[in-house]
């Protein structure tokens with residue numbers, strides 16, 4: 050798809066390209082920016098404000114206020130998120146999941162987690178069903194390793210939970226015209242017919258709690274903003290099926306380690322994979338794009354530019370909780386007091402520790418798969 054002329058970038062569920070201006074994206078998608086008042090409400094229930102909210106990594110929503118109203122009034126609230134298993138998991142994928150765990154703990158909510166093997170098979174020309182199946186089970190381990198509550202989490206792989214999902218998906222699909230799907234997702238005459246139906250499958254879990262239990266529930270979807278087109282469809286259809294519209298809370302994309310663009314599994318140098326060794330990860334951090342000067346001498350004289358530095362982003366958005374420490378890092382970079390090697394070394398240490406802990410939990414997850422996965 051061409052770069053959107055007015056915007057200068059593209060964001061669809063299958064492609065993110067160009068320099069994303071999140072202010073413009075909020076307007077284009079018709080989502081709302083997160084407000085201080087909403088953050089305070091979340092903080093009140095959770096006991097603290099998650100780093101991703103404090104630093105604005107999660108930045109927009111739909112109906113979050115209504116969802117919080119439901120919780121406060123005692124309406125059952127649930128969470129829904131997912132993963133398209135097209136490759137190995139990287140740190141960028143973990144952001145919505147870590148955040149979802151925070152919400153699960155805060156609101157004691159059941160989480161429905163969808164693994165869209167069908168979607169990835171249909172979208173990625175080169176992937177076979179066998180490969181997608183291998184990635185599905187591999188990725189499930191990374192999801193479990195995030196630490197979701199097994200009593201409150203139901204994960205499912207679409208082709209292994211097809212009976213239940215299909216029943217809901219046909220109800221959804223009947224209310225979505227081809228012209229709406231085309232306008233929402235950019236389908237063309239050469240799109241395969243599988244992917245044209247698929248939005249109904251991704252919408253189905255929005256109504257799964259209500260369907261399974263035959264009771265009212267209000268769903269909140271924490272995810273990256275590129276998934277929003279699916280929720281526009283789901284929200285349109287919801288009242289026609291007698292359900293509440295799903296609410297959403299949306300994140301920005303985690304930038305890759307190379308210049309420009311999000312972390313992307315198809316550009317391995319840009320991504321720290323959850324199964325990378327600390328050495329592999331350190332090497333990628335070492336080659337990361339920074340805001341530094343070409344030489345140490347120039348860095349000392351002119352200072353660096355943290356505003357364009359991926360290493361600084363990683364501290365800011367992911368790895369450094371302490372506001373004073375990030376502020377100090379910012380100033381020390383600007384004044385040339387710190388050089389890139391020092392920052393990279395520190396980041397590589399943080400990343401190594403994060404990977405080691407994740408990999409330990411990932412090993413344990415192998416014994417927990419049956420507790421999390423449902424099939425029909």
Ligand code: TRP
Nearest residue numbers: 129130131132133163165272276
């Ligand atoms: N389409 C998503 C992807 O490609 C997977 C997904 C399914 C999802 N359901 C979701 C993501 C709900 C977020 C929320 O990764």
